[in-house]
Amino acid sequence: MGGMEFNKIFAAVLVAGLIAMLSGFVAEKLTHPHKLKEDAYPVEALEAAAGGGQKEKLAEPILAMLAEADIVRGQKVSKACAACHSFDKGGKNGVGPALWDIVGKPKQAVGGFVYSGVLNENGGNVWNYEELNKFLWKPKKYAPGTKMSYVGLKKPEDRAALIAYLRTLSGSPKALPSASHIAAEAAALAPKEEAPEAAVH
Numbered sequence: 001m002g003g004m005e006f007n008k009i010f011a012a013v014l015v016a017g018l019i020a021m022l023s024g025f026v027a028e029k030l031t032h033p034h035k036l037k038e039d040a041y042p043v044e045a046l047e048a049a050a051g052g053g054q055k056e057k058l059a060e061p062i063l064a065m066l067a068e069a070d071i072v073r074g075q076k077v078s079k080a081c082a083a084c085h086s087f088d089k090g091g092k093n094g095v096g097p098a099l100w101d102i103v104g105k106p107k108q109a110v111g112g113f114v115y116s117g118v119l120n121e122n123g124g125n126v127w128n129y130e131e132l133n134k135f136l137w138k139p140k141k142y143a144p145g146t147k148m149s150y151v152g153l154k155k156p157e158d159r160a161a162l163i164a165y166l167r168t169l170s171g172s173p174k175a176l177p178s179a180s181h182i183a184a185e186a187a188a189l190a191p192k193e194e195a196p197e198a199a200v201h
């Protein structure tokens with residue numbers, strides 16, 4: 001067998017091998033189109049177990065935004081609440097309690113409304129700016145079992161605008177937050193690492 005012939009045979013074997021590999025690969029893709037996606041999870045879990053990423057999600061702070069917040073935008077955002085809440089002075093309770101003068105008011109204190117009773121289980125008894133922010137971010141996370149069927153406001157700008165608007169709905173609007181108040185909120189809502197057990201599923 002000459003060198004040329006040997007090379008030809010070698011090349012043929014190589015090509016056959018490549019074709020076999022490729023068709024195997026294609027067949028694999030056709031039969032398991034989601035394989036790559038499925039594989040992604042264990043890697044994430046491993047990273048989490050190794051202590052990577054996985055911060056507990058908290059509402060973004062909004063106190064620093066209140067002084068400059070857009071009240072008109074807040075009034076627009078409040079349309080999402082109007083199906084259940086009145087914002088007028090002397091307004092009546094609906095599906096939810098009337099919200100005139102709600103900033104700084106004790107929780108669950110609107111006369112004639114039957115509450116779930118869970119709104120004060122997290123974060124004290126008063127609707128100050130911080131508590132309104134955390135509640136309106138994710139009502140059901142803030143108060144599991146609440147009667148308020150509302151998903152929440154994701155955007156910090158929307159919550160700041162809405163809370164700034166709520167502040168105006170009063171005969172004597174509450175003072176805007178001080179610098180130390182703003183700093184305390186930022187510290188309380190700074191992302192924390194979850195406990196390691198919680199990160200591993």
Ligand code: HEC
Pocket residue numbers: 077078080081082083084085095096097099102106107108109110114115116117118119127136145146147148149150153162
């Ligand atoms: C589908 C109806 C519904 C919508 C929409 C809704 N709420 Fe409520 N809200 C309720 C109910 C019901 C309660 C009473 C919750 C409880 O007792 O657990 C409540 C409670 C509250 C409270 C606490 C009042 C208190 O006296 O303690 C605030 C503040 C509030 N809602 C603000 C809002 C805002 C702001 C929006 C819009 C972004 C909104 N809600 C959207 C039904 C609703």
